[in-house]
Amino acid sequence: MKVEQISIFLENKPGGLEHVTRVLADADINIRALSLADTSDFGILRLILNNTNTAEKALQDEGFTVRRSDVVAVEIPDRPGGMHGISKVLAAENVNVEYAYAFVERSGENAIIIFRFDDIDRGIKVLLENGFTVLPGEKVYRL
Amino acid sequence: MIFNEEFETLPREALEALQLKRLQQVVRRAYHTVGFYKRSFDEVGVVPDDINTLHDIIRLPFTVKQDLRDNYPFGLFAVPMSNIVRLHASSGTTGKPTVVGYTRRDIETWSNLMARSFVAAGLTSNDVIHNAYGYGLFTGGLGAHYGAERLGASVIPMSGGGTKKQIMILQDFGPTAICCTPSYALYLAEQGEEMGVDMRSLRLRVGIFGAEPWSERMRQEIEERLGITALDIYGLSEIIGPGVAMECTEGRNGLHVFEDHFIVETINPDTGECVPPGEEGELVFTTLTKEAFPLIRYRTRDLSRLMEEPCKCGRTHVRMARVSGRSDDMLIIRGVNVFPSQIESVLLAIEGLEPHYQLIVEREGTLDTLEIQVEMSEDLFSDEIKTLQNIEKRITKDIKDYLGVTAKVKLVGSKTLERSEEKAQRVIDRRTL
Numbered sequence: 001m002k003v004e005q006i007s008i009f010l011e012n013k014p015g016g017l018e019h020v021t022r023v024l025a026d027a028d029i030n031i032r033a034l035s036l037a038d039t040s041d042f043g044i045l046r047l048i049l050n051n052t053n054t055a056e057k058a059l060q061d062e063g064f065t066v067r068r069s070d071v072v073a074v075e076i077p078d079r080p081g082g083m084h085g086i087s088k089v090l091a092a093e094n095v096n097v098e099y100a101y102a103f104v105e106r107s108g109e110n111a112i113i114i115f116r117f118d119d120i121d122r123g124i125k126v127l128l129e130n131g132f133t134v135l136p137g138e139k140v141y142r143l
Numbered sequence: 144m145i146f147n148e149e150f151e152t153l154p155r156e157a158l159e160a161l162q163l164k165r166l167q168q169v170v171r172r173a174y175h176t177v178g179f180y181k182r183s184f185d186e187v188g189v190v191p192d193d194i195n196t197l198h199d200i201i202r203l204p205f206t207v208k209q210d211l212r213d214n215y216p217f218g219l220f221a222v223p224m225s226n227i228v229r230l231h232a233s234s235g236t237t238g239k240p241t242v243v244g245y246t247r248r249d250i251e252t253w254s255n256l257m258a259r260s261f262v263a264a265g266l267t268s269n270d271v272i273h274n275a276y277g278y279g280l281f282t283g284g285l286g287a288h289y290g291a292e293r294l295g296a297s298v299i300p301m302s303g304g305g306t307k308k309q310i311m312i313l314q315d316f317g318p319t320a321i322c323c324t325p326s327y328a329l330y331l332a333e334q335g336e337e338m339g340v341d342m343r344s345l346r347l348r349v350g351i352f353g354a355e356p357w358s359e360r361m362r363q364e365i366e367e368r369l370g371i372t373a374l375d376i377y378g379l380s381e382i383i384g385p386g387v388a389m390e391c392t393e394g395r396n397g398l399h400v401f402e403d404h405f406i407v408e409t410i411n412p413d414t415g416e417c418v419p420p421g422e423e424g425e426l427v428f429t430t431l432t433k434e435a436f437p438l439i440r441y442r443t444r445d446l447s448r449l450m451e452e453p454c455k456c457g458r459t460h461v462r463m464a465r466v467s468g469r470s471d472d473m474l475i476i477r478g479v480n481v482f483p484s485q486i487e488s489v490l491l492a493i494e495g496l497e498p499h500y501q502l503i504v505e506r507e508g509t510l511d512t513l514e515i516q517v518e519m520s521e522d523l524f525s526d527e528i529k530t531l532q533n534i535e536k537r538i539t540k541d542i543k544d545y546l547g548v549t550a551k552v553k554l555v556g557s558k559t560l561e562r563s564e565e566k567a568q569r570v571i572d573r574r575t576l
Contacts, residue, residue, distance in 0.1 A: 004554075007526040009519045011556045032217045037528055041553050042519075044528060065557045069526040098527060116526070 001124050002070040003114070003137045004052045008045040009065040012038065020064065022044060027058040032143050033114055034118040035101035046101070048073075048114065050141045069090065071116050072123055073140045075133040078104050086132065093126045095119070105143070112140070146262040147255065147292070150403045151458045158459060162406055163197050165431035170194050170203065173437045176221040179214055200406060200429065201417060206441045208236060213379065216242040222435050223398060232280040233380035234473075234480035238488045238545060240280070243380050243413060244435040250289065252432055256386035256401055257290020257407070263399065263456070264349050264374050266320055268295030273347075275309060275323035275331075276354065276478075278302040282384030283354055283478070287322045290386060296320075303327070310335045317346040324478035325357040325373070329509035332368040343370035349375050349392070353385055354478035356466050358576040368574055376489040381441055382428045388463055396453045397462030404432045407463065408440070410450055412470035420449040425470045426463065446472045472570060474504060475546050476511045483569045486515060486550075489541045493534070495522040501560050506574040513550040515542070519557050 012093035017036070024031065024047075033048040049055045052068065059066045076082040083102075090097060096118035104111045112135065117123030127134050145151045171191040173180040184190065189202045201523035211219060212235055220227065228247050232240035236539065245253065266272070272291045276283030284302055291298035299318055301309055309331060312318075323326065328350055335342045347369055365373040376396050378385035388398035389407060400407045409424030410417055418424035426443045430436075446469065450462040474481045483502060490496050499518035504511060515538065525531055535552040542550045561568055 005526075007524075009524050009554070009556060011554075011559070016556075039532060042531070042555075044526065044531075046526070056542055063556070063558050065521060065524045067521070067524050067526050 001072070001128075001134050001136055002120065003048060003073045003135070003140050004117075005069050005071045005114070006047050006049060006052060006056055006059070007067045007069060008041045008047070010036075010045050012041055012043055016043070017045070018060070022037075022060065023058050023062050023064075024049070024055060027054055029055045029058070032140060033101065033103055033112075035099075035114075037099065038072065044090060046099075048140055052141070069098050069116065072120060072122055072127070073135040073137075074113050074115065074127055075105075075110045075135055076113060078109060082111060083113070086127075089130045089132075095126050096125050112143075144262050144265070144267070145456075145458065146259040146424065151259065151399075151401075151460060153459055154401065155459055158402055159197055159510065161403055162431060163194075165403075166197065166200065166406060166429065167191065167194050169429070169431055169437050170439065172221060173439055177219055177437070179210060179219055183210075197406070200408070200440065203429075203440050205415065205427065206439055208241065208381075208442075208444075211227075211241045212236060212239060215239050217244065219438075220244050220435055221437055222246055227435055228278075229285075231282045231285075231380055231384065233282065234485065234546070236482045236483060236484050238485065241381060243282075243384075244335065246461075248432040249383070249433050249435050252404065253286060253383050253386060254289040254293035255381065256404065257286055258293040259401065260351065260376055260386050260389035261290055261294050261320070262298065263389045263391045263458075264320070264351050265372070266294065266296060266349060269314065270294075270296040270320050270349075271318040271346075272296050272298045273301055273309075273313060273318035273321040274298055275301045275303055275321065275327060276385075281479075282378070282380045283322075286378070286384035286386060287351070306331060306334050307338070310338060310340060313345050313347065314340065319346050320349045320351065321347055321369075321371070322351045324354045325352040326355065326477060326506070326511060327360055327508055328352060328365050328369065328373070329361070332365070333509050336368075340398075342368060345369070347371050351389075353377055355475040356468070356576065358465075359574055377463070379443060379445075381438055382430060382443075383433060387428065389501065391454065391456040392459065393456035394462070397450045397454075397464050399454070399456075399460040400457050401464050402460045405430060407449065407461065409447065410442075412442075412444075412446075420451045420461070423448045426466075444469050444473060446470055474502070474513075474570065474572065476504060476513050479546070479548050481513070481546055481548055485546055486542065487569075489545055490517065490538065493495075493537060493541065495534075496538075497523070499558075499560050499562075500569065502570045504570065504572045504574060511574065513548055514553055515550045516553045516555045516560065518560055519554050 014137040098116040229245040278284030377389040387401040411424040503514040
């Protein structure tokens, strides 16, 4: 039920993103989801890839500082109120969201939200109990 | 005008005879009351009786900052603590500061030297002195304060910071003299101008600036913007504090070292050999009258040259040129001494930090800024921004707490800082004075 995400430290200067994406392209890695969070000095690039192990090694060999973390992918109907449905439940159950990012599925019917929870196991439990579709990693990597 | 006219204008022969007598006394006293000096003199095989001429001073071993560190905190004191009425401290090379102590008589001596300095700047008991040197363990604030009171001037104990308030006081109290670092003087000028205050119309006539190196160009700018005469004062806590040497207003060319209280030498920092007057070397001082904390041939790491030509002010004491640099890696940031190794100690005490860092010192406008670039590592990296930001804040706080300087912290990519086979280039100082 957990999805592996790779986080990469990037200095806030031109060329960081180019370098990372070049390394991934050269290693034949396909990015499934991407989020770039910033502060004034640095950024954290979060990626979900089709091959986490290969990507991690390729990036580390290039000198990037990389960390793997577990996130949760939830499928929700792609219509108004979809996001609210989930956030309502999380709030009611006091599940703390550290960050999130989202994308729509090709089919057009659903959207996928990637959540990083304070307490991932509890987060997954609450979502499943409330009937949400939590996608396993393997499914996300192959989207 | 001269505060201690008799002593400050002693003919050279009489001055040197006085120096010799006092040197013999301090060497004898240090040898017999401070274990460190007995050991270091014994090591080179010199005894107090060997000092028969001023030139014999070269037989004595140097004292360096490491010796103060090794004897932290009070190991070099020559009197019991009950005789010490004041303790001060200055930056050390690592986490521990350099500690100095004063007897009642030392405070008197120091106050007199500062009074001499104020008078050399043209001040009298009628002056009102705005003292913006930091009060506290730093010797600048209290040193200037006691000197002002000794002179009989009216001192305003402002200390540092609170710039808007400082400008209000400058307008309302109308001090005629100001003491602070030269960069702070420019900062006050800048802030005042921004506030719409005509800084030149203030009652200020004289500034006594020190605690950091500054150039002729800066002097001109300060004099222009504040409408004052700007003079250089020199000192260091180990020797006594400010008041070791002072520029006279008549000459404005070099600082008179108060030679009845200090013997000054200039040496080649690599070989330790004395260099002749006129040639640049590292300043070495021996205290002749301090009771609590005598210092024999202390290497300051400040570079300067001695000027023996007579000065038009009438003082016979030798002048030293403005300090031109350091023979070590110490930085002075907004008047505070900072050793890169101190910063390294703080960084290494924080879990997960690699010892790969770089210090960027700049002067934006008038004030110095310090940026510490710290390399990211796998151990340090967290997926959460707030964790990384907390690390930045922690470093800034620890640096402020231990060193007294405010640093901006920038996390940079792994292995992006220059590696070198020899000593890493830790400091990039982009300031041009």
